[in-house]
Amino acid sequence: MEIGVIGCGKMGTALITGAIRSGAIEASKVHGYDPYPAAADSFREATGASTVAELDSLANCDTYLLCTKPQQAAEALGALPANQSSLVISIAAGLSIDWLQKHSPSDSRIIRCMPNTPALVGEGAAAFALGQSATTADAETAKTLLGSVGIALEVPEIQLDAVTGLSGSGPAFVFMIIEALADGGVRAGLPRAQALELAAQTVRGAATMVSETGMHPGALKDQVASPGGTTIAGISALEAAGLRSALIEAVAAATRRSIELGHG
Structure with a gap:
């Protein structure tokens, strides 16, 4: 599994750091992109993973962790390669599975997540919902990433607003x-x-x-x-x-x- 991290802010860095520390993924299999060089540098230093200067340089990844602000998500998803079936795990607030599917390449498999800030200290409480095309293996991938910095529960998407309100x-x-x-x-x-x-x-x-x-x-x-x-x-x-x-x-x-x- 090659993971492309789109948006190398605190939450994306925390999730990848936790997953690498737990042995769930290898740093050499992770590649980050952020339009702000300082954020990319911090991500690289914290995780040991590589970073790229252009979003389309993540084309060889099969899994994408979308950690952008909601208003930046459409542009980021539109840059993903259209000729491969990729897993997109989104932590972008407020963006529904239908919205994510609409703006992603047609064969993408979508998982929508809601983590919380204690993930930054390894004590997160997160929930995730599967898109229609997402598989059991995809769910395990999401649970591994989110669970590396706390707990991760699978819920129906309709419950994610309540998760947002609570955790x-x-x-x-x-x-x-x-x-x-x-x-x-x-x-x-x-x-x-x-x-x-x-x-x-x-x-x-x-x-x-x-x-x-x-x-x-x-x-x-x-x-x-x-x-x-x-x-x-x-x-x-x-x-x-x-x-x-x-x-x-x-x-x-x-x-x-x-x-x-x-x-x-």
């Missing part, structure tokens, strides 16, 4: 929670640096417990909240402030906006 936008919501927890620690008398370190580790540890124990978050919460104790007092304050409903509405609002962007 795509979710890191920003969690960053706000961490910041607020740290502010609470400062208010209670902790130095800022220590409060932030404790808040970040608390969120990391809680998330790990959910993932590794398989227990419902509510059950884990109940283990911490002893009768008449400090935790239940804090939980009562959160319920009064509407934390739960605010987070539900945040995911719903982000999902609606993803749908709007896809239609526009």
